[in-house]
Amino acid sequence: MPFTSRSLLASLAGCLLYGSPVIADDGSTIVSPENSIIFPLQTNAVNSCPVPEKTSKEEEDQQPVLIQSDSFEALNNSKATYKGNVHIIKGRQEIKADSITLHQQENIAIAEGNVDYSSMDMRSKSDKVTTDLTTEDTTMINAAYKMSCQPIRGQASRVLKTGQEIYQLEDASFTTCPAGDKSWRFKASDIELDQSDEWATFYNARFEVLDVPILYLPYITVPVGDKRKTGVLIPSAGLDSKDGFELSIPVYWNIAPNYDAITTINYMEKRGTQLEGNFRYLTDLGAGELNAEYLGDDAKNQDKGARWGASWNHSGIFRQHWKFEVEYAQVSDVTYFQDLNSSIGTRDEGQLTQSGEVSYRSQDWDLSMRVRDFQVLVESQKPYRLMPQVEFNYYAPQFYNSLDFNFHSHVSEFATDDDTKPSATRVHMEPKLSLPLSDTWWSLTPEASLLYTHYTQEFDKKNASLSSLEEDTSRTIPEVRVNGAIYLDSTQKFLGEYLQTLEPKIQYLYVPEVDQSEIYGGQGEGGYDSSKLQLDYYGLFRDRQYSGVDYIAAANQFSIGATSRFYDDAYKERMNISFGQILYMDGSGTSENNDNKNSSAWAIESDFNYDDYLFYHGGIQYDSNESELQVANSTLEYRHNRGYIQANYRYVSKSYIDDNLSYSDPGPSSVTRYGIYQAGILTQYNIGNSWRLNAQYFYDTREEFMLETLVGATYLSDCWSFGLTYSDQIIAPETSGLIGSYEPEYESNVMLSIAIRGLGTNTGITSGSATNALGYGRPFYLNN
Template identity: 50%
Template sequence: MISRFLLTILTILTIPQIQAKLMLGDDNEQKIFSMEECLINESEPKNINELPINIEADSLESINGETVTYNGNVVIVQGKKRIQADSVTLHQKDNIVIAEGNVHVSDGELKTVSSKVTNHLNTNFMFIENTKYSFLCQPGRGEAVNISKTEKTIYQIEDGFITSCSLNSNAWRIRSSKININPNKKEVTFYNPRFEIRNLPIFYLPLLTIPIGDTRKTGFLYPTVSYSSSNGFKTEVPIYWNLAPNYDLKTIFKYMQERDFQINSKFRYLSSFGSGSIDSEFFPNDKKYLNKRKRWGFQYKHNGIFQETWKFKVDYSKVGDITYFTDIDSSVGNRKDGQLTQETEVTYRSDNWDVSILVRDFQTLTENSTPYRLIPQFQFHYYTPALMKYLDFDLISHISRFDTDDEKKPSSIRIHIEPGFTIPIANTWGVWTTEARLLGTFYQEKNNSLANSNSEENIIRIIPELSTHASITFERDNKIFSGYTQTLEPQVQYLYVPKKEQSNIVKYDTALLQTDYYNFFSKRKFSSVDEIAGANKFSYSASSRFFDVFHKERLNISFGQVFYLEQNSEKSHNPNQNSAISNYSAWAIETNFNYDDYFFYHGGIQYDVDTNEVQLGNSTLEYRFNSGYLQTNYRYVSQNYIEKNLSYSEKQLSEIAKSGISQLGLFGQYQINSKWRTNVQYFYDLTTSQELEWLASLGYQSNCWYIGLTYSNQFRGWEDKNNWLINYPNLTPIYENNFSINFGITGFGTNIGSDSGIIGIDNADNTLKYARPFLLNN
């Protein structure tokens, strides 16, 4: 971007070899622009010589065959180009034009002020002396001792600098002894460039080459500098490699005072099969953790659609040790539940069916964990939306092979076939859907234990499923709150799934889903098919919404419950719970509120009628104002709920949960003025009376530079973490305190150091993120 504007300085001053006319009070039909206007969107002929040249001056002196001199307030206008000078002289024999005395030139994108401009019309050589220039369409300016253009269209700037800071500000600039601009190669070369802050040199390079405009070129990108108590001073020097039009590479050399060198890279590509990237991180010698030394992280991602029918997806990541993410701030990997995902999927879609192949494995980030890998899964889905009038048909099927490194667990081949018929009936005020499905699953299990290495077991399970769901929407003008429209939306569902003994089936990729208001109308209790929970129940709920005169939803309230026709059918999943229970589930209530787009509330609660206690609860309150926002949120999970939904023993659960989960969070952001902003995040555990995490930052941003100060106190792990489950009540949490300073420059379409975040914690690697507090259908 910098070089494109430097190129403009030289091109706008060329005076074409055509007859100019003196305009002394004549009517000028050509549109005249101000020298301060940005005219980047104004059209102009490809051949600028087709435009007339208008010249105004106080006086004209001519020596026949020698010179023509315009004096006093000389103004030359041609299209978007405008030149002002005290004097302009045309030497007719040599065909040279010289403009002198306070020479101002503008082409609608850049304006220059110089003492003298010399233009050789025969050779297009031009020489500009003592030049100050400024960009008109974005922040940016500079100075140069002289600017010259040779007959080979090579432009040279001698002893010049460039900055995005405003006039009279020397916050930063890039100065170079010589700058060569080659429009044919679309590149600019800086000789001996140095970056200066308030005229003080910060770093120096012998040579720097950058592309012109939107072209790309191999070379150094801007470095960043920061400091933290964990890593000490940190410097990052990125290098961009323009390998081909459809793929490139970015390498970052990072030095941390407490850690030594780290090399990161990101390779990107684009092909007819989609786009992808390969990210890698490598620590040759991590001085902070001497027992680990060489450390690395890797991730390969690909997404693409081919010929509108094929879809490809790859997400493979791996790290050198299981504490990699605890010790190192890293961006690689798709982490979930203490595991790194490693999967590949290929899908083919047609109008009525699709088929896919999925391979999935994991790298566990905890000790003694051996999840099942899927190698592979073949899926086939067929759907006919209108087999008959009011009758839809679909077929879900897959064949999966599961394997594990745990010799005490069996491997298996699972075949699942699930046809279904649906009767959908709907109009503008209601929906009634009835569905019947048949779930057939076959397992061929092989025990890999040494004692039973030859044992095999075949399991066949066939379970029918029947459900019917109806909902109605009523609407009226609210009489209490005038100007508001209120809806009432009751719904009811009956679900029947016969109970069947399934304790002999291993849970390969199946986990218990959370039971809350949004799960009341789900037909499945588990995430996959290794367990199909029996059900004979009615789910019922009602919602009411309030819309203002602009049809914007301001309030909604929803509540629901499940009635089990068969006691103990699925109310209690914990086999150790022997207390009497009713046929009713917990009541669940959810509400969202938006008052005048500045006061927001979200709340949810799940109350168990059997134990007379709150199982789940969450509440978020947010106040927004012109300069920022304040938010407080709270979440609660009872100990009984945890025991019912996790598979640990009662003793272990009581140690982990103690009194359940009760946590408070605070967020705040305040724009002090146009340049200063501050952020705060704080999380506190009420059950253990311990701080979980807090961060605070203060940031300043001017028109050309910024600085961010951040302090954080973050949870990083537990002492004696190898035995944390047994010794949990006596463990001491480990925190890491960090103070970081990030600064950089802005302008010319790029932010130096912006990867660190201008303010600090907006992009911080904290575990709990800010979220909007409500979900309204606006």
């Protein structure tokens, strides 16, 4: 509306009626900063999300009422009627209407005809609005509303606003879908919107999809923000070929600001009713989560009795020095995850960890105590328990000139339920001196360590396999290690475009041969907590062949290798290749036929990034002594603005598995005939901004059968999402059998999910469990 003399007249009349200093301006008058109100009226405060600070009664009364209209009529200084393009502003309230009547004594405004009302958190269009300009209590008739800070909109025959943050809606609708989208909505006789608690309460509500009623709920509360409130969450339902009809009813408990819980009743047609609980907490000692599941009687597996699962995870730092870690999980039986969907683990779990650790850390030393056990989800396997282990480490960098000193030690108690294995107390101490030297183009670090370990072992002396062990035995082994590298770069660019570097690396390691046969696992097989490490390129420069200290392998060897890197003009690494092997000075390497050999397998690793859309990672281990490829892996991925496609291949020879993995009877021949020959292809493609298609396929190229496949489609809009996934996974027979010696069988799963978006976290229906054990990974070393 152009500014006219009638607008000026109406504005001045408003000033006279309400006694607030207002200056009207037609653009020809310079307005002083202290009176910088410009006509036509403009505001930036209305409809902004942050809630303003509470103001006092005096401050609210002093806020000016700004009015603009084409004409007005005043009656005895008690009432004024404004007509034609009326615009009124007070604080963070704004009204536009065909006419507005102001009652001066009550400080009430009544707007009629095409009323556009705005406050700090709502905008509406209605036939009539009555508002108290002092308290901001407002009534709207036949309103179409939209919240400012949440994607909420709808219609109501009557809207009552009390205070700044409470709305009561009668005969109303509610949705988070954008205008014109009728995917879903709630309709209710009454709706209460509490902006402070960020929750909505519905009475006599029905849920509609495309205007078709789906579900009636006499009472329900839903979140409209991040705040929490006790109540029944939206139930979910579905059909599953494994469990039949499923219905889940979650109840949320807002116990305290730092505690909450969800209790879920899961009804499964073919199994029974399961109770599930989740408890979260935040304390001075850290944050954690507890989960519990209980199914009193599984109708499909009645011989297994009550089935349950529990887990506890905790992590925290207290007063900067104390650290606490807990990871505990246990289920009632080894097939729990194969039969039931669980928040504790997946069907691919081979074991569940049960560990706890508390440690104190300072600048120079740390002290830790930990306990660890496992629930192995395989019959007849009984691992060692660590009950407990106390570890002490001391660090003294440059304690004498450039010489560093480190001291590592621990006392460990090992126990097992396997009568064929010993239990033990192990004391280990390992002081180390090192002298790190370096310059811009080279580095050299000599190290000297002394490894002392004492064992007190308890075992059945009648067991012939343990006859070489001693109850009390000690072992002292010195170790010398020298590690050096040179960093070179070319003065000429490779292919005229890339800067090339060459980083030769060499290490000498000496560990004398010491008889360790009196220790369980002291001959390189098994042990209390030892396992053989993979000898890839990065493992060539380790000082140990095993993860624990039960067996310290003798060594008199040089590890040689080199890495070459290629950088573009922006000094971004585009390619690297690393290769190397170990040279045994006294033939201490052992080949497959137990003859000594002079070198290890060659190890090669490479990464490649072409123009940030084509990526490659690969690695091989080739044993020239046996003329055998032991391990190989390759991954090639092409990325585009719609998604990616990845092809990968994994190979591990049968002899490498035999030499490096420890098996219980009857041995590795019970698992595979030839080794691992696995090819996979994975892809994801996005159609527009809403559709996402993905697929995975894995195949055993030697046995010539499929391992896993998965296809899925997901639709994501502003107010709802839909997902459908199908998967096939190979399953082993009930009795152990050699892979390839039986006809493969598959378990098929379908997962359907429909979710409403915008009600706090996404809420909806999920049924089935279509997942794969072999999934997508980004194994690229280079930045990408």
